[in-house]
Amino acid sequence: MPTRCPCGGRIIDEVRVKEEYDTRPGKRFFSCINYEADGLHYRQPWVIGVRGGDGAPCVKRVEEADGMIKCVSILSKQIESLEAQVKRLTLLLDKLTVASITSQSRLLTEKSSQTVEVGSSEAPKPAAERRKWTTQEDIVLISAWLNTSKDPIVSNQQKLGSFWRRIDDYFNASAQLGGFPPREWSQCKQRWGRVNEQVCKFVGSYEAALKEQSSEQNENDVMKSAHDIFFNDYQAKFTLEHAWRELKYDQKWRSNSISRDGAKEKMKEAAETVPDSDEARPPGVKACKAAKRKKHGNxxxxxxxxxxxxKKQNLSKQKILDRLLSKNIASLSEAEVALKDKLVSEML
Incomplete structure (x- = not known):
């Protein structure tokens, strides 16, 4: 189908609206835009133009459209079937969820009922209350920590759990805590953290009290002053004096100042001249291990x-066994047979 008329005009898609002898209203034509009924312009019915050789692409598009329309109907049916399957699966999932919740509640009910004996009127015991640490427990915990941390070979060169489990074993095995229930290693670790923190703070307060001590004050006055300084600094009372008394002679918590006492000035001067044997640095872990492995020349x-x-004893046994094996079995005595069996078992 041409795109231009012989007159040069553009070919348009025309729809007739007037009745003529050879047309009907609404009939379509491919005609020149300047069409006149003088036989000089192009005009062709739309059906002929489409079915002609030049209209093959249009026919192909129409067929493709028909195929797409058929596919749409098929796809709509498939969508409807999938929606029905989704509804069925949703209902099945709801049923399974309800069944799962019911089974879980039944198991919880059974477990709670097993805790109470059948036929007993006693209610289940409430959870154990948090136990406070006593003075005796604090002293044993301090002893356990000092003994474990000062081990020259193992020391604290180990994992956190292993270190505190050793302390927990020492703590629970102490004869001083025979009537106390056992503690977990995490409880010991938490308690030691608080004891260490409070004692370190009180060491500073006690150091300040010693520096302010006058000649008329004794040890009790210094302790009272140290408690006052602690309260003024931290707005709380120091309640772990028993722990401080256990740790104050250790190198980490030892006070550098010396208590003043006018009656014992000469004794203190003499004591200051004598070096403290505890100040000597302890051997390290590697040194202790090397000393343990080291052997003297003797x-x-x-x-x-x-x-x-x-080696000589083994050679002599081998010679005796060879001599017994070379003899005839019938000529051997019972003692020789027993000796031969013993040597064979030892050699093997």
Missing amino acids: EAAFDRLESILE
Whole structure:
């Protein structure tokens, strides 16, 4: 189908609205935009133009559209079936959810009923209340921490859990806590953190009280002053004096100041001249392990002598066994047979 008329006009899609002898209202044409009924302009019915050779692409598009329309109907049916399946699956999921919740509630009810004996009128016991730490427990905990941390070989060069489990074992095995229920290692760790923090703060307060001590004041006055300083600094009373008395002689919590006493000035001067043996630095972990593995020259020589004697003893046993094996079994006595069996078992 041409795109231009011989007159040069553009081909348009025309719909007739007037009745003529050869047309009907609404009939479509491919005609020139300047069409006149003089036989000089192009005009062709729309049906002929589409079915002609030039209208093949239009026919193809119409067929494709028909195919798409058929596919749409098929897809709509498939969508309807999928929606029905989704509804069925949703109902099934709701039923399974209700069944799961019911089974869980039944299990919880059974577990709660098992805690109370059948036929007993006693109600289940409430959860154990938090126990306060006593003075005796604090003292044993301090002893456990000091003994475990000052081990020259193991020391604190280990994992957190292992270190505190050793302390917990020492704490629970103490004979001083025979009537006390056992504690967990996490409880010991938490309690030690509080004891260490409070005692370190009180050491500073006690140090300040010693520096302010006058010649008329004794140890009790210094302690009272230290408690007052602690309360003024931290707005709380110091309630772990028993723990401080256990730790105050250790190097970490020891006070550097010396209590003043006019009657004992000369004794203190003499004591200051004597070096404190506790101030000596303890050996390290590596040094202790090396000293444990190290052997003196006499011990090494003794070990070599023992190895030589053992080799000689084995050679003599081998010779005796060879001599017994070379003899006839019938000629051996009972003692020789027993000796031969014993040597064979030792050699094997």
